[in-house]
Amino acid sequence: MVLDLLIVGASFAGLVAAKTAAARGLDVAVIDSKREPGANIRTTGILVREAIDEIDIPAHLTRKVPGVRLYAPNLSSVDLFCPGYAFYTTRTAALLRWLTDEAREAGARVLYGLRFDGGSTDNGLIRLDGIDIQTRYLIGADGARSRVAKCFGLNPNRRFLTGVETEFETGDSVDPRFLHCFLSAAFAPGHIAWAAPGPDVIQVGLAVGNGKKPDLAAFLAHTESRFGWRSMKIVERRSGLIPCGGPLRQTASPGVLLIGDAAGWVSPLTGGGIRLAFRHGRRAASYVADHLLNGGAAPEARLVSDVPPLRWKRLLRRAFDLTPPDPLLNLALSTGPMRRAAELVYFHRSAHGVDRDAYQKWLDLEYAGQARPANRLGKTG
Numbered sequence: 001m002v003l004d005l006l007i008v009g010a011s012f013a014g015l016v017a018a019k020t021a022a023a024r025g026l027d028v029a030v031i032d033s034k035r036e037p038g039a040n041i042r043t044t045g046i047l048v049r050e051a052i053d054e055i056d057i058p059a060h061l062t063r064k065v066p067g068v069r070l071y072a073p074n075l076s077s078v079d080l081f082c083p084g085y086a087f088y089t090t091r092t093a094a095l096l097r098w099l100t101d102e103a104r105e106a107g108a109r110v111l112y113g114l115r116f117d118g119g120s121t122d123n124g125l126i127r128l129d130g131i132d133i134q135t136r137y138l139i140g141a142d143g144a145r146s147r148v149a150k151c152f153g154l155n156p157n158r159r160f161l162t163g164v165e166t167e168f169e170t171g172d173s174v175d176p177r178f179l180h181c182f183l184s185a186a187f188a189p190g191h192i193a194w195a196a197p198g199p200d201v202i203q204v205g206l207a208v209g210n211g212k213k214p215d216l217a218a219f220l221a222h223t224e225s226r227f228g229w230r231s232m233k234i235v236e237r238r239s240g241l242i243p244c245g246g247p248l249r250q251t252a253s254p255g256v257l258l259i260g261d262a263a264g265w266v267s268p269l270t271g272g273g274i275r276l277a278f279r280h281g282r283r284a285a286s287y288v289a290d291h292l293l294n295g296g297a298a299p300e301a302r303l304v305s306d307v308p309p310l311r312w313k314r315l316l317r318r319a320f321d322l323t324p325p326d327p328l329l330n331l332a333l334s335t336g337p338m339r340r341a342a343e344l345v346y347f348h349r350s351a352h353g354v355d356r357d358a359y360q361k362w363l364d365l366e367y368a369g370q371a372r373p374a375n376r377l378g379k380t381g
């Protein structure tokens with residue numbers, strides 16, 4: 001089989017790229033070593049508002065979560081929210097199945113149970129080892145430890161956070177209006193712990209920086225009296241690596257492009273990568289189509305100039321690596337500068353200075369008939 005484009009990895013980046021490529025008229029296939037769409041999920045799957053703006057996802061696959069409750073190590077907390085902004089937890093496996101259907105309906109072949117083990121360039125075509133496929137372009141959307149990057153001499157990710165997560169059956173103790181985020185040098189050095197109210201389950205996890213060992217059991221014990229995890233049934237457990245060194249320098253060579261985690265396109269600060277996977281997945285496919293069908297500029301060059309620098313997030317990542325000791329975090333959480341810094345990280349702007357009327361309207365919309373968050377400046381815990 002000779003294709004215009006072969007994509008390795010049928011996840012957020014690869015499936016969105018496949019849909020765009022097929023819709024533009026390319027002969028495209030995606031391969032993935034997983035046995036079926038939605039198998040072996042390794043992510044919490046929370047979408048930031050901007051990810052929803054990238055592609056229109058059916059509402060029934062998501063749950064809107066308008067605020068963030070940020071906890072100090074001693075479990076005192078502040079509520080953060082920003083009118084007009086929200087996070088969306090997802091039925092992640094169903095979302096990946098939907099993305100697969102979308103790609104197929106656009107005309108892409110999505111083939112599960114096929115692993116990329118290597119390939120080589122020959123006369124303008126890329127041949128895969130052990131699979132009867134040749135292709136004019138190859139996109140590596142194969143995640144944090146990309147085999148495509150290794151095979152074609154592109155940069156590998158070198159810095160990672162290690163994330164672990166347990167899914168619990170829904171319980172009343174986790175207020176569903178908030179993403180619950182926990183700062184702690186003891187339990188989540190270099191990152192945070194979280195409890196996310198998904199559409200069907202509560203996802204509780206944490207990530208730790210390079211070389212540290214995540215201990216979710218200790219965090220669950222620390223928060224047991226507040227949330228009562230022991231009375232909830234465990235549905236699933238997962239773990240995975242999150243690249244945190246920022247975008248890689250060399251992510252393209254003739255005929256080969258990396259996207260998503262494979263290219264290091266993950267926020268070094270929050271560890272969120274799905275939005276960038278959607279955005280650059282679409283763009284990469286569109287550049288390949290423009291080149292092959294319209295004689296447009298080489299996609300290798302265009303994609304590289306698209307790379308988000310994420311400079312300030314890289315700087316903050318360095319600061320995060322030196323997580324302050326827990327007593328200092330306890331003191332800092334309720335201060336104005338800390339709140340504003342947190343609002344910038346979560347919402348990309350501060351709610352400080354939001355017009356009073358707009359704020360009131362937003363409260364009415366999000367919290368109609370429910371207990372309202374303490375107040376926009378107040379402590380709740």
Ligand SMILES: Cc1cc2nc3c(=O)[nH]c(=O)nc-3n(C[C@H](O)[C@H](O)[C@H](O)COP(=O)(O)OP(=O)(O)OC[C@H]3O[C@@H](n4cnc5c(N)ncnc54)[C@H](O)[C@@H]3O)c2cc1C
Binds near residue numbers: 044164262
């Ligand atoms: C614990 C955890 C929680 C996270 N939570 C969030 C979150 O809430 N929100 C967010 O935005 N981001 C989150 N992230 C990051 C996010 O999951 C990634 O940025 C995102 O999944 C990247 O998508 P991708 O398509 O680039 O790669 P991936 O989702 O990693 O997919 C790679 C695909 O390639 C396939 N593959 C790999 N090697 C091969 C091969 N050799 N041959 C064939 N197929 C192959 C894999 O099976 C997989 O399907 C989290 C990450 C972790 C680990």
